[in-house]
Amino acid sequence: MSMPRHLALAIALAGAIGPARGDVAALKAPKLGTPLKPAEVSKWDRTIFPDGRGLPPGRGTAEEGRSLYAAKCASCHGARGEGATAEDLIGPPKPPTPDNPNKTIGAYWPFATTVFDFIARSMPPAAPGSLSGDEVYALTAFLLSANGVIKEDEVMTAATLPKVKMPNRDGFVWIDVEAK
Amino acid sequence: MARNLSENDLKPVAGGGLLDRRLLLKSGLVLATAQSVSTSVGADEVDPSDPPWQRKTGGPFTTYGTPSPFEKYVIRNIGGNRTPAGDGVSWTPLEDLEGIITPSGLHFERHHDGVPAIDPALHRLVIHGLVRQPLEFTVESLLRYPMQSRFLFIECGGNSNAGWHEEPIQRPVGAFHGLVSCSEWTGVPLAILLNEAGIDAGASWVIAEGADAGLLNVSLPLSKLVDDAMVALYQNGERIRPENGYPLRLIVPGWEGITSVKWLRRLHVTDTPSMTRNETAKYTELLPSGKARMFTFVMDAKSLITSPSPGQKMYGADTYEIRGLAWSGRGRIAKVDVSADGGKSWAEAHLQDPVLPQCFTRFRMPWAWNGKPAVLKSRATDETGYVQPEREVLVKERGRDGYFHYNAIVSWAVDEDGEITHVYA
Secondary structure (H helix, E strand, C coil), X not given: CCCCHHHHHHHHXXXXXXXXXXXXXXXXXXXXXXXXXXXXXXXHCCCCCCCCCCCCCCCECHXXXXXXXXXXXXXXXXXXXXXXXXXXXXXXXXXXXXXXXXXXXXXXXXXXXXXXXHHHHHCCCCCXXXXXXXXXXXXXXXXXXXXXXXXXXXXXXXXXXXXXXXXXXXXXXXXXXXXX | CCECCCCCCCCCCEHHHEXXXXXXXXXXXXXXXXXXXXXXXXXXXXXXXXXXXXXXXXXXXXXXXXXXXXXXXXXXXXXXXXXXXXXXXXXXXHHHCCCCCCCHHHCCEEECCCCCCCCHHHCEEEEEECECCCEEXXXXXXXXXXXXXXXXXXXXXXXXXXXXXXCCCCCCCHHHHCCEEEEEEEEEEHHHHXXXXXXXXXXXXXXXXXXXXXXXXXXXXXXXXXXXXXXXEEECCEECCHHHCCCCEEECCCECHHHCCEXXXXXXXXXXXXXXXXXXXXXXXXXXXXXXXEXXXXXXXXXXXXXXXXXXXXXXXXXXXXXXXXXXXXXXXXXXXXXXXCCCCCEECEECCCCCCCCCEEEEEEEEECCCCEEEEEEEEECCCCECCCHHHHHHHHCCCCCCCCCCCCEEEECCCCEEEEECC
16 A cells, blocks of 8 residues: 555645644554553653763763673774774774774764663673673773773762763764754 | 777767767677686587587476576675674675666665564564654554665665775675665655654654664654655565665665664654664764764765676777766756866766666766776766766865765776776876
């Protein structure tokens, strides 16, 4: 069953208008979604934003993260984060240049929350989701400290992590969408 | 040999022996083609006029067909990082395929943590965030919505990245440019589902998340998703293959492949991007200035010649058909120019119908090769007027550390023996 062109257009137009999108209710589409309560949504919601929204409770330091890194990360990323079968993670915290196109965390990554988000959702590849909140904070602290972005004794929490200013924070230009 | 060609037919329209594309419409035209270098089956005793398979009952019916065993070498080329196991790519063998549709089993793969074995009865799509009512959809319920079909290419943002290398890589075209494929995708326009949830006035982004082991996530502008994205359930007429996102894949026409999130499980409507790893540390392109391009969603126009191409061979001076593919994330292909003299002169190739937006377009060009060294190029122009750049122009603008979004003109050198190599020319 293909959608008539005018129907597609109506949807697109309605989308452009904004809050009046309810008008699209005139569409003959069924409404088969099951409403979710806030508690149910929170079971699904794994988004973490640069301003810290979505970060879970917990805490960790670089010192705690060092042994975790050796146990869970070093086999692929190298003992000193220099890269092995997986990419390098640790380098000098200087934004990249043509002579040194370094894309390690301290040099390239614009947001510290991204480190937490990616470890929490994807690492380690053989057992993603297996690390506790404290462990992810500790690993994030270790990587930020090893990259020279934070001090070794700084405690990373939902309150402190979003405040970490990454050296390459302003190193990006948005291309296909307008920056706010 | 090419037959039915008059002296007038063989009058070149550009250097190196390129002929008028309208020649391809001439009835009875027989052209030579470059051949894959393959072993022939040694069966001297068999008389092709009376082969043994004509003299006994053939094979049984099958519940699901597979290619001929004689085509067993037409396969995806698995490359990239094999440790850890789930991270890497497999390439579509573009040089072995014709037309514009990629067989589903040969569609390229880019997985970040393997292919999940999803039971569709246990899979859900959740829409939440800045919506009037968060909703959960079963796969069964999505199958009951109005659907649309579109023929669309999907290209990995990292496709053709060997083009940034200092030396031209020598590989079959598919193992260099084959992180692009084209399918008929069928599914539910995402605008319908977003409307059912009711988008709040302040919403401007959507974070899409897959159900693979890495829970791959990307942030996408709401306007694009409302405009033409779909939640696809079918690929080339059948339910999507596991490695291409079964049971649900977000399809974002013309945008880099990672935005078409496979195994789609969640759409989080927000007012800001999440700045995920795959839109910051990866899928951004470092420029010579030290700044990096970010949210480079659109795949710019690109074309390449699939025949002749490296690994194939041309057997002597003759009139050949040059064959290739062109596509653009911005819309339809308007024209493809071909050069047989390294870009000194160009002539317009024949575009085979259908020519669809954000879809492969097949182009063809007759070429009277004189048996002497030649350099072949193709150059796509899309309906917005965007012209595929020469490599030196692209490298000058972007440097060589960007890794993603390489779409420069591709050059093949043909030598006197009919061997084809990749060159920067």
